[in-house]
Amino acid sequence: MRRVERLVEDDLRGLMVRYQRGDSEAIDELVRSLSPLLWRYFMSPHISRSDTEDLLQDCWVRIHRARHTYRPSDPLVPWIFAIARHTRLDGYRQRRRRESRETLVATPPEVAVSGENPTLSDSTRFTRLLQTLPDSQREVILMLKVSEMSLEEVARATSSTVGAIKQKAHRAYARLREIIEKEGK
Amino acid sequence: MLAEVKTDCKLVDAELDKQFAGRGSQLALEVQRHLDECERCRTLYRYLEEEFPIGTVPREVEHQIVQTIQGSLKPVSALRSTAAIVAQLMVVFLLISAAVISQMKVVGFEVMNLPQLIGISMILSSGVVLLALSLAWQMRPGSLRRIPEWASIGILAAGLLVGIVLLFPWKAPNAFVVRGWRCLRAGLILAVPVSLVFWFLVRRGAPLSPRSLGGTLGAIAGLLAVTVLQYTCDLQDIGHLLVWHGGVLVLSTLVGALVGDCLSRFWPRVR
Numbered sequence: 001m002r003r004v005e006r007l008v009e010d011d012l013r014g015l016m017v018r019y020q021r022g023d024s025e026a027i028d029e030l031v032r033s034l035s036p037l038l039w040r041y042f043m044s045p046h047i048s049r050s051d052t053e054d055l056l057q058d059c060w061v062r063i064h065r066a067r068h069t070y071r072p073s074d075p076l077v078p079w080i081f082a083i084a085r086h087t088r089l090d091g092y093r094q095r096r097r098r099e100s101r102e103t104l105v106a107t108p109p110e111v112a113v114s115g116e117n118p119t120l121s122d123s124t125r126f127t128r129l130l131q132t133l134p135d136s137q138r139e140v141i142l143m144l145k146v147s148e149m150s151l152e153e154v155a156r157a158t159s160s161t162v163g164a165i166k167q168k169a170h171r172a173y174a175r176l177r178e179i180i181e182k183e184g185k
Numbered sequence: 186m187l188a189e190v191k192t193d194c195k196l197v198d199a200e201l202d203k204q205f206a207g208r209g210s211q212l213a214l215e216v217q218r219h220l221d222e223c224e225r226c227r228t229l230y231r232y233l234e235e236e237f238p239i240g241t242v243p244r245e246v247e248h249q250i251v252q253t254i255q256g257s258l259k260p261v262s263a264l265r266s267t268a269a270i271v272a273q274l275m276v277v278f279l280l281i282s283a284a285v286i287s288q289m290k291v292v293g294f295e296v297m298n299l300p301q302l303i304g305i306s307m308i309l310s311s312g313v314v315l316l317a318l319s320l321a322w323q324m325r326p327g328s329l330r331r332i333p334e335w336a337s338i339g340i341l342a343a344g345l346l347v348g349i350v351l352l353f354p355w356k357a358p359n360a361f362v363v364r365g366w367r368c369l370r371a372g373l374i375l376a377v378p379v380s381l382v383f384w385f386l387v388r389r390g391a392p393l394s395p396r397s398l399g400g401t402l403g404a405i406a407g408l409l410a411v412t413v414l415q416y417t418c419d420l421q422d423i424g425h426l427l428v429w430h431g432g433v434l435v436l437s438t439l440v441g442a443l444v445g446d447c448l449s450r451f452w453p454r455v456r
Contacts, residue, residue: 022260028251035242053246060250066391068261069325079327086393126232144205145233151206156327170198177194177225
């Protein structure tokens with residue numbers, strides 16, 4: 001279930017320490033290992049592909065600026081996602097400000113997630129279901145499921161407590177059940 | 186309205202908690218039985234169990250990120266541990282407050298009785314620990330925070346409120362505004378440079394919420410001012426302590442949060 005752990009978790013901390021020491025190969029490996037997870041986290045049907053790219057680049061710039069605050073004794077993924085979360089929030093605020101000043105004169109740009117499809121896979125259906133959740137619940141499920149973090153890691157990444165994360169997850173499950181039941185009827 | 190969550194459905198929630206806590210194991214018999222019977226739980230469980238396809242990042246984007254970072258790559262020294270940062274903040278708090286108190290008449294010590302002195306000192310010390318911990322957690326993204334930052338300030342304010350009400354007497358106000366304003370002004374004047382000293386100590390961190398960091402810096406500076414006032418002020422009654430000394434803490438916290446918020450809006454590099 002834990003993809004990052006399976007792939008490189010043991011190496012990630014080592015890479016991060018090498019990155020802090022100024023090793024250019026380490027940052028290359030880190031970007032290639034972690035960007036797909038961050039990309040998945042930033043992707044949304046409401047965000048264009050170019051905005052997703054901007055978010056990813058902005059996130060790495062922030063990670064670079066804050067790299068000295070990472071301690072090898074701590075898990076790396078929550079540290080990365082705490083920064084990613086704020087990048088996403090700031091990106092959302094910027095888009096809202098920009099959209100409030102813009103007028104639609106052309107077709108909206110291509111989105112990072114494909115829309116309707118007659119043969120929807122479970123993951124696509126689930127992605128659509130997630131959009132019906134309130135932001136705070138969606139974020140928890142995204143981190144738990146899509147980014148495959150543990151409850152404690154999500155608590156660290158969202159500056160919250162494990163109890164609060166469990167509560168949000170349970171509310172999200174209840175809401176998802178309700179929608180699944182409605183769709184089934 | 187949320188769907189009715191049956192007791193057996195909660196078994197599935199608990200199972201998911203276990204899996205997301207990294208303790209995934211074989212499904213318990215009762216959970217498996219419930220999944221066989223309840224279609225909505227079965228569908229939910231299947232969605233959450235299924236491997237989720239991770240994104241494919243365009244090569245040129247990854248390449249651009251790596252090039253940008255490599256262009257400014259140099260070795261950095263890691264931030265000290267949370268315990269070391271907390272200790273440093275507490276020592277600085279103690280040194281500044283002792284230095285300021287030593288320059289003034291310590292009338293407060295003479296006016297307070299022993300239970301009042303011990304009680305209020307314990308509350309003030311606990312407040313320093315709480316705020317120092319909060320600042321240390323905020324300096325490092327991804328810290329496991331036992332207490333959220335605004336809760337730390339809330340606990341401190343509630344502690345002071347209860348402590349003052351329980352420990353100190355109510356006296357009829359005498360020149361309430363004139364003497365109170367003197368304390369408030371002195372406290373705020375002291376809080377300004379003190380907040381700059383604490384900002385200097387935490388500036389190497391990477392706070393994700395400048396508003397919270399500003400509020401906490403304002404609170405710790407306000408607490409230091411309250412500490413100084415507590416031991417140097419001759420008016421030790423509920424009304425004066427709550428309104429004028431407490432006012433220093435409230436105002437400095439609010440101003441700190443406002444400054445943090447403004448800096449993050451008009452000077453984005455602060456993040």
